[in-house]
Amino acid sequence: MKRKTVVGILVLVLALFSLTTGVAFGEPLRVILVTDIGGLGDKGFNDGGWLGVQMAEEQLGVTGNVIQSFQQTDFIPNLTTAARQADVVVALGFLMADAISEVAARFPNVKFILVDSVAEELPNLASYEIRAGQGAYLAGIVAAAVTETGRVGMVEPMSIPPVIAFTAGYGAGVKTWNELTGSNVELVVKDAGAFNDPARGKALALSMIGQNVDIMMSGANTGLGVFQAVKEKNDEEGITLEAVAAGTKPKYFGVGVDLDQDDIYPGMMLTSALKNVPEVILGAIKSIQDGTFTGGHHAVGIQEDATGITDLRHTRHLVPDEAMAVVEKAVELMRAGNKDLEIPLAVENAEKFIQDFKVPEELRFVLQ
């Protein structure tokens, strides 16, 4: 009888120990990233994910590892193996959404992080979507301040609500600049109909330039065609990359999306509206370490350092200081949780959104 109690207590103690994670003993969290088929070296989300895990290794002392998937049938085996060996499993993109939901349901003691997509509601699975429209808003202010023709453009790779949200934020930024300065910059929008069609992007960009547009935002592979058109048109004007590096102002600009694309054509890319995947992952891992992790769907924006624009390292001298002051104030308002500047994750109709958008009163004082 007594022995049974002792055994019982031992079991209880062991059970309690196993409930608390390894962190309690000072053992580092084990984090494994499972990439989709793109794998490392895609200069996109997968690389961003790995950077986030590496940042967590440095700053939070976790141990990180990566499994790269070869084919879609690998997703579930890879996630399962990761879940068996790690405390935290990280994945990116909508391709992984179903697979991570399925695996997370089987491993309630492991935490799962999915970035840039929505997964099922589970207590151990957190999905993060990035309000990139906020970054696009800031880019819109900068573009409207720099344009000389008074027309800025957006080539939507595909007109679906998450992409239209970029247009909406961008247009709201243009509207803000117009109202603050009394200028009349117009936004021209075109739909390329495919994420992976640089030729179509280029054709649309050339036709936009024909319509007197001088700054064009675009994204994905299609965007690369848009930026190529920008460079070629500048070249035609005798403004080469060397000339730009020597101080000539380009006639046409591109605005990048998702990643820092400023270095594609240095000086000809005005800025980029970012999705800061590494920061989102770092934040999520941190929340697991300090016990504030919650499962379910999260929308993250500038408040969480999840979006923004680049440091304008090649183009800062072209942007009026007034515009930078407005951008700074807008970032401040977004950080404070201003509701008007909380650009939604998905927008159905950009035109209507921009029409209904109210420029925050606080911004009006910046230029006075």
Place this chain on the structure above:
Amino acid sequence: MKITSGLGSALIAVCIGIGISLILALLTGASPLLTLKALWVGSLGTPDSLAVTINNAVPLILTGMAVLVAFRAGLFNIGGEGQMYMGALGAVLVGLYVDLPPVLEVPLLIAGGALFGALLAGLAGLLRAYTGAHEVISTIMMNYIAQYFVNYMVTKGPLNKGSYSAQTHPINPSARLPVLWNNPVSPVTISVIIALASVLFIHWFLTRTKQGFVLNTVGLNPRMATYAGTNIKGYWISGMMLAGAFAGMAGAVMVGGVFHKLVANFSTGAGFTGIAVALLAKNQPLGLIPAALLFGGLNSANLELQLSAGVPKDVVLIIQAVVILSVAVQAVISERLEKREAAGIDRVGSQ
């Protein structure tokens, strides 16, 4: 006896390939011992990895068959990938819109896949027979047509389930392939039986039936077949359709057994790997099984190689290619030796 000695020398080739791979692993900073262990543990060494290996091999057996059958009719079917995409489309249509008890629905799903694959491949056969358009060109081009047509159907087309995801709704539960071994990582379904039955059927068909014999003749010597009164155009078309049916079934088992829906870009080259599988099998149906298991096992080992041995993905791909290359080289060398031996015997006999 011959088959066993063939297998034996293939095994030696696998060992040589692995040996070279270990040197490669060493050069890239990974431990050869851990690499070797990861190759074993990751492909066959645990129940989970065995299940993944089997599930990797099943579509490869079927796409390998699609190459083999066409090759027997003297045609190069490079269109396995496209036929697999069409097969997946046929299968998902059954899975989404037909509601029958599983006993009827599962065979119908497989048949739907086979039909769509057969129709696409048959078109290439038809073009070859009546316009002379070379099937290598037409099947390669049809790969693009099929893959992007299917992608369109599930992204912007009528089969898209909405919410910006490039996939269809899940198929009816009754259309799912019954599970034989409920492995938690990768459940093994009756797709294994379908693949093995296909191999046995084609083995029997090619060696024991009149049509199989004629098909071989058409491939080996079309002029003689014509002279003997064979309708070789008919055999080209039906041979391609039979080949396409197997690739279509590969797509169907992916939909019915793995994804339970159709996802855009669901295959990244299983149709093309089928060409290598068929070559490695020396176009013998029974040879498809070990050849597909080799490819499937190496693919499955990628996980352990990355995690336990720290071999990066690119080096994993190189290791796979080295092992397969050494097996292929062995196959060619042993064939040459056999021929030389046969020639020697002839000379002895004539003296």
